[in-house]
Amino acid sequence: MFHNKNVRAAAEIAILETNDYFLKTNSSLRVNRMSQEDLRWCIHFSRQSPFPLEWLNVGQDIDHNEHYNFCFKIFSNGERPSGCCACRYITTERKVVIEMLQSFADEGDELDGRMTAYSIVxxxxxxxxxxxxxxxxxxxxxxxxxxHYMKNFHFKDVFGDGSLLFRSADDLAYLIPEWLQNNQ
Structure with a gap:
């Protein structure tokens, strides 16, 4: 069983591996742990979105040991995030819960249309x-x-009401490389 300090360490390794993936694929994207400044950008951009999300609720969880919050940044956009994802790791079930996922990418940017896939990566x-x-x-x-989640990434509706979706890591590890290849 992993303890909280191991969750934080795993998050740091995942960020390093994701950035290594982006470098190997000549991507201008980088991923980082979400900071309070990133959260302020999320709140600002989300308010301008047709589907604003409650990013204020993430504030108390940014430094929580069981939460894995990250943001994507495109080098040409400077320090503002182009997309953010707030997650929680359920130690007892060994599963990640995506609580919020939102792209702020401009149309045509590298993250545009790929936020879900890169978050899954x-x-x-x-x-x-x-x-x-x-x-x-x-x-x-x-x-x-x-x-979108069900059609493109084959998430299953757990309760049949759309409130909770699930997909195994093994299934996604098989699906994502093909999806990214077909959606460049």
Whole structure:
């Protein structure tokens, strides 16, 4: 069983491995742990979105040992995040719960249309390190997003009401490289 300090260490390793992946694929993206400054950007950008999310709720969890919060940045955009993901690791179930996922990428940017896939990549590195089993997604923001997760990434609706989706790490590790190859 992993303890909180191991969750934090696994998160740091996952970020390093994700950035190594981005370097190897000549990507301009980088991923970092979410900072308070990143959170302020999320709040600002989300308020301008047609689907604003409650990023304020993430504030108390940024430094929590069981949470794996990260953001993507594109070098050309400076220090502002282009997308953010707030996750929680359930130690007893060995699964990550995506609580919030939002892209702020401009149309045509590298992250545009790929936020979910790249988030899954970094979460898979985390799950590999911590020997986790899969990913839950809580309360997708609307039906279109729910269908996106289910159609493109084959998440299963746990309760049949769209409130909780799940996909195993093994299934996603097989699916994601093919999805990224077909959606460049």
């Amino acid at each position: 970094t979460i898979l590195y985390f799950l590999k390190e911590i020997r986790g089993l899969g990913i839950f997604i809580e309360n997708p923001v609307n039906e279109e997003i729910l269908r």
